[in-house]
Amino acid sequence: MTARIELSALDPGYDLIVVGGGITGAGVFREAARSGARVLLVEARDYASGTSSRSSKLVHGGLRYLKNGQWRLTLESVRERERLLDEAPGLVEPQTFLMPIYAGRKPGRWLMQFGLRVYDWMAGARRSRWLDAPAARAAEANLADDGLLGAMVYEDARTDDARLVLRLIFDACADGGTALNYVAATLRSENGRVCGVRLRDAVSGCERDIEAGMVVNATGAWAAALPGAPAAAPKLRPLRGSHLLFSPRRFALRHAVSWLHPQDQRPVFAYPWEGAVICGTTDLDHREALDTPRMTPAERDYLLAGLAAQFPSLKLGAGDVISTYAGVRPVVDGGKDDPSAESRESALWRAPGLIGITGGKLTTFRVTAHEVLRAAATERPRLAPESARPLFASATPVASQRRLYGRLGAAAAGALLQQVPGEDLRTIGETPWTWAELRWAARHEQVVHLDDLLLRRTRLGLVIEEGARALLPQVLAICREELGWDAQRCASEEQRYLACWRAQHAPLAA
Structure with missing residues (x-):
């Protein structure tokens, strides 16, 4: 439960300020907040509004990386996938994959079996298997049939990428961290050292200077464009x-x-x-x-x-x-002709008072966060990460509440079930979201605009035709109740949201 606060309510200084509210910044923020340090995260737009709500939503080891000989990255990814499956049930869930195998086409059965045996060995469990052609057809009836020999079956995982970011941020806030969306940062320096940030709140228009023992630039694809940053970022x-x-x-x-x-x-x-x-x-x-x-x-x-x-x-x-x-x-520019051949490894750089981090994978955000905090701890020892502690506090609710507890965490999910009327627990259309989740997000999760609610707190704008336009009267009624929007604000937010959806998410004309 994290209400949005004003800049005037911030402390004058923090041990660590994280700039960037995507998966990398959220991971650093989560781990730093658990150390007891005073930590602030700011995001110029909404949390996860960049790359981290637009991924393939897979938590995976990366068979492609194994094929390219990136053994360390694959092993690291597989181990993090297993850890997230164990620690975040309901948010990170197993996903069974089929790879059909055809006569005369790549990949061949034996090469795939070898690669998947290595994949399973890295995970410490045998999960891949072979299906003959009849079994493959029974598993997925619409597969191309000509030359079908069978299919390799293997396991990875899926998530709601934006929700993973939000869970990290709000869990960190519960541990004493402070996070603000729609707040842009400009780095401030004294005597050649980054010493803090100048913040500007896009909602109120207010500005304020905040001191920092260390600043992390976790702005991803925007890393080189952070105002005031030393020119040390790698070429992306x-x-x-x-x-x-x-x-x-x-x-x-x-x-x-x-x-x-x-x-x-x-x-x-x-x-x-x-x-x-x-x-x-x-x-x-x-x-x-x-x-x-x-x-x-x-x-x-x-x-x-x-x-x-x-x-x-x-x-x-x-x-x-x-x-x-x-x-x-x-992606860090490695000069490859083929974009897909570029490494997905993260890249860290330093300047006095600043650590920059970019690149990396959704799956390995925890490893990246630890890398950043170990670097920060050379100057601020209390920021050293505790790698043995689970990232998420596990909960074992009844099966019907597994998804809700995974997405919100035990404390928030329990509070939701107590605070929100029971009739709001009905699902919205054919989606897995409930009206209770939507109301909870509006009430507690720093929603500023309608697109925050429909494209990131929930994903209704992606999975329902026309961006869930038919639901907008009901959604806006909740916004009036929970956010205090008047009729004029509701109309402007609806216009803003639909313009955003048409520009970035509507199907392209045939």
């Missing part, structure tokens, strides 16, 4: 990954399916997620504005061509897409 190669979403009524899947795209042999996938089906992803140099990434028609056609090759009987077309999203990965 922003790469865009775009995704299509479908209604399960049109594209029904029981498992995740992964295959190699016939045009370039890049791995693509489709899987059921939060009441929709996601298909992704592309991996292209992004040369447009970072703040408003958008799928291009060529990317849509590429993904549709991949779907046509793997699910030809469905005849999926542009008219079947209910929404799209694109995110920009902050």
